[in-house]
Amino acid sequence: MFSLIIRRILMSIPVLLIVASLTFALVRIVPGGPFDSEKSLPPEIVANLNAKYHLDKPVHEQYFLYIGRLCRGDLGVSYKYVNRTVNDILFDAFPVSCQLGIVALGLAVIFGVPLGAIAALNRGKRQDVLAMFLSTMGVSLPGFVIGAVLIYVFAIKLRILPVGLWESPWHVILPAVTLAFSPGAYLARLTRASVLEVVEKDWVRTARSKGLSEEKTIVRHILRNSLMPVVTVLGPLTAIVITGSFVVEYIFAIPGMGRFFITAVMNRDYDLILGTTMVFAVLLIVANMFVDIVYQWLDPRLRME
């Protein structure tokens, strides 16, 4: 187990380096710079700005400067939000996204997985049709539609939940539900497919023929074995959901980090683009490592190695 973790950590170093280098190159290829604005500045002023942020140095020097800072855990400074470092910005925003993401992910798993299982175990019946209808809607309806409908119904018409903002636990409900829809629906479809495959297996027939009660068969032999693909997608899904969603944060006015994936690029805020990308990359690697560990628990065959 430990060797697995250590191996994974060592492997992640070149991956992160490649991610950082590619992003660094891409942001500098895109036309437009951080200080372009509607009112263009006298060249003297632009020179001062470039000097302040080391943008006057040759690109390769900027690159080594950046990698050097990255190794020390310093993600740089924001050009848009003067006086704030990228570390500050992400340190403020990530906990919010993470909190919201965990609630949403919980909702997605609690609703999605059983929904898929119910559908599969009742293949072709009303429950199946209904469940798949719901999950198709969940997958295909974009977040801004779901969010707008939820706001309209629960905040404007019924007035039982707040429209937006981030003040109390009540304010978490609507955005968390909005955020949970798509992953929940996805998990439901995945679980259904997986359960359908597993119920055909020999060991399920064996379990039933040896007289095991139905619920024990379902839990121990069907569900457990059909969770592998679910766990596989849960890794990257977690990384995606806890780093926030631009749409959900935007329509509910939540101060999370999802917005930076979009706004940093729009502002050409180079270090902030790199910072959000690196944080996401690290989280993705960690999540995948967890997936590998959970695999070992779910599938004894993997423990043999």
Next chain:
Amino acid sequence: MGVNKAALRKSNRPAKDDRFLISFVKLFLAEPGCKASQGWVVSRLPLYMAPLFLLFLAPTLLTACGDNAINSSGSPLALRKPYEDKVLRINLGTEPPGLDWHTSTDSTSFDVVSNLMVGLTQYTNDLEVKPSCAASWDVLDGGRRYLFHLRDGVTWTDGKPVTAYDFEFAWRRLLKPETAAQYAFFLYDIEGARDFNTGKIRDFSKVGLKAIDAKTFEVKLSKPAAYFIYLTAFCPTFPQRKDIVEQFGDRWTEPEHLVTNGPFKLAKWQHEYKIELDANEKFFEGRPALSKIKMFMVPEASTAFALYENNELDFVDNRSFSTPDVERYRSSPEYRNFPLLRAYYLAFNVSKKPFDDVRVRKAFAMAINRNVFPKILRRGERPTNSWIPPALGGDGCGLSFDVAAARRLLSEAGFPGGKGFPETKLLYPNREDVRLVVEATQDELKRNLGVKIDLVNQEWKVYLATTRKDPPQMFRDSWGADFPDPETFMNLFTTFNGNNHTRWHSQDYDNLIEQAEGEQDKEKRKALYQKADVMLCRDAVPIVPAYLATQNIMVKPWVKGIAVNPLDFQFFKTVEVGESNK
């Protein structure tokens, strides 16, 4: 193979930890132990699915019987008092990029700063400047030297007096190359300021700025500039405290460190979410009527507007409006509309064919009916054909809508009825309102001149880079006034202005502007600018002015005293919120 038999055995044994799951599954079985096909009962499913059903069905049901009643229900949120006494809740839209008034340049930051700080002078809502930190000032040496006499009793929030040294420090910091302040160029009219900012001179004593004593601040200009006084009411020229800025470095604008001198003080700053300002009891004009301003940062207009409708915001403006909302509330007493000094225009790249021919440019200018713009944008925009806005003395001297004359000019230029007109691109930034404007323009030109132009849209920063480097034949652009003087608009099209992307330049025009800048007589100045405006909009026509934007606001009945300045500054020191105003 090294099989871990113990582990295998263990996993086959009934594990204790799945008891919970087994009982969970039992919930879904009507009679425990029966076959799966019968066990999973339909009746249980709706129970479990109830919340999901609700989410999907409720909207359908409600819209089916929906009405426009905005305040109909009696739920707890609606029962609450609709406002907080002496608290104003507004929407900033986005995080202010920074509250350091030297390095920030955007209206969001200035919305906050202009309620935290006052400068030597301040704006009234009628675009006049009146004394503020400076009780009076003398204009000497034919407009080349300004002596500001500071008022007694103006203090910082920590109790120390505001002195001329605070201004000297602040203006010096604004000009220091290391500060890299984008708005440092506003002080370029001061002797030596440009050279100091570019690092050509390091000796600050050569710059025409000096605190003669604690109460007297002297500014020497390199040439007379009639608009200079306006700059002393503009955020980047507000004073700063040397000790605070130097002690706290980059973090001096955080609420625990920031020291200000205006009607409010910064109490709380939750980045990307909310800023809270508290009344400053020590403000020299007296304590403001509000005790607190909550400035939320709700980026999505429909959400902000829903918050307003639910009484969670007291005041919203353009940032929080979608066009249908404006339509819906146009006749409401809560709605008001203010003209702004922000002009939108179409520009030609006069170095590219066929717009190197002034007849083509004139034909285009006369073929576009500007009255369509307010009809499609629907926010009370004012169509205009001259570049100086009416509020600053513009008199509509530009070319007006005249299809017959436009067609005649186009055929004189060699394109009768638009025949043989070369492929023409109109560049615009990717934004919904701008798209509507350029589509209307395309339509007008097709109908009135028989000319087909192609629309090209680019993402904002790409668009900025393109207009700067190599603009196509036509592009749309805009300009917001920095100060209430024709200079801010007219200087734009001088040869060396970095914002003149038209490639048009004229020595005569440059001379006129320079002459106007130095002219002390108000009427003569006005005439000079008007002459330049005729040159720009009637004779040479490198641009087609289109319309002036407006600020649309909605204010709750319990709020009194909200007004919008044409420069789009919102001052809250005289605003009141509470029962008595209902």
